[in-house]
Amino acid sequence: MDLLQAENLSKRFGGLQALYRVDLRVKEGEIVGLIGPNGAGKTTLLRILLGIHRPDEGRVFFKGKAITSLPTWERVRLGLAATFQSPRPLKRLPVIANVLVAAYGPRGGRKGDWVKRAEARALDALEFVGIADKAKEPASVLSGGELKRLEIARALATEPELLILDEPFAGLTPVETELLAKSLARLRKGGRFGRLHSEGCAMVIIEHKLSELFKIADRVVVLHFGEVLAEGTPEEVARNPKVIEAYLGEEAHA
Ligand SMILES: Nc1ncnc2c1ncn2[C@@H]1O[C@H](COP(=O)(O)OP(=O)(O)OP(=O)(O)O)[C@@H](O)[C@H]1O
Numbered sequence: 001m002d003l004l005q006a007e008n009l010s011k012r013f014g015g016l017q018a019l020y021r022v023d024l025r026v027k028e029g030e031i032v033g034l035i036g037p038n039g040a041g042k043t044t045l046l047r048i049l050l051g052i053h054r055p056d057e058g059r060v061f062f063k064g065k066a067i068t069s070l071p072t073w074e075r076v077r078l079g080l081a082a083t084f085q086s087p088r089p090l091k092r093l094p095v096i097a098n099v100l101v102a103a104y105g106p107r108g109g110r111k112g113d114w115v116k117r118a119e120a121r122a123l124d125a126l127e128f129v130g131i132a133d134k135a136k137e138p139a140s141v142l143s144g145g146e147l148k149r150l151e152i153a154r155a156l157a158t159e160p161e162l163l164i165l166d167e168p169f170a171g172l173t174p175v176e177t178e179l180l181a182k183s184l185a186r187l188r189k190g191g192r193f194g195r196l197h198s199e200g201c202a203m204v205i206i207e208h209k210l211s212e213l214f215k216i217a218d219r220v221v222v223l224h225f226g227e228v229l230a231e232g233t234p235e236e237v238a239r240n241p242k243v244i245e246a247y248l249g250e251e252a253h254a
Pocket residue numbers: 013016018036037038039040041042043044045
């Protein structure tokens with residue numbers, strides 16, 4: 001059984017067809033890259049998976065359960081987590097408090113001693129993304145790259161089974177990008193990270209930095225004008241003439 005199964009998703013904003021009959025499947029522990037030109041519908045798809053938008057048509061299943069009409073918090077409780085293109089931290093609160101919010105959230109409560117363990121898990125999530133030394137600083141002191149990593153720590157504190165990342169590498173330096181890509185690959189393998197536990201987290205990663213994405217993705221789905229243009233391994237997608245014409249070619253000319 002697939003961990004996530006989205007079927008026949010369509011979404012229209014006024015006269016604009018942002019998504020048209022899109023299918024997306026994610027297996028347990030799989031990393032799926034979601035790419036496509038600006039405006040292709042990637043963020044719209046992410047928002048439907050999270051319950052921020054309702055699709056006009058189509059259904060979403062997570063762990064075999066129909067979640068199409070569930071609110072976001074219930075999806076999080078089931079094991080979905082996400083980070084967004086633009087981080088929105090609680091700026092005046094310490095970095096650790098930003099992560100604690102997630103650790104105390106609806107999913108935290110599934111384990112008996114969650115209140116006692118929340119602090120430890122929040123710290124370990126910060127350790128995982130390499131900003132534990134800033135735990136007591138207000139979130140406002142973090143650099144752009146560190147804020148992106150804070151978002152990831154916050155998502156990880158819920159110990160998700162599927163993590164959806166919207167441009168995690170954007171705004172990161174090359175060194176930060178490489179470190180984060182390695183951390184995500186470790187997370188997918190699973191294991192214990194301090195007091196955090198991962199069974200091998202699956203991921204959907206929206207990204208324009210293709211060389212980094214292609215190193216860690218098992219499969220890549222290409223959206224174009226709201227429809228799936230192509231799908232395959234990174235190698236297959238990179239040499240697909242339709243993809244080169246619609247997207248990669250454009251990058252090459254940029
Ligand atoms: N809330 C909204 N209201 C109206 N139009 C929207 C809304 N959200 C997205 N759109 C439009 O839907 C289309 C798809 O946008 P979307 O943000 O999903 O693309 P994207 O692939 O994520 O692009 P990018 O790479 O620039 O983030 C765009 O034309 C966008 O302007």
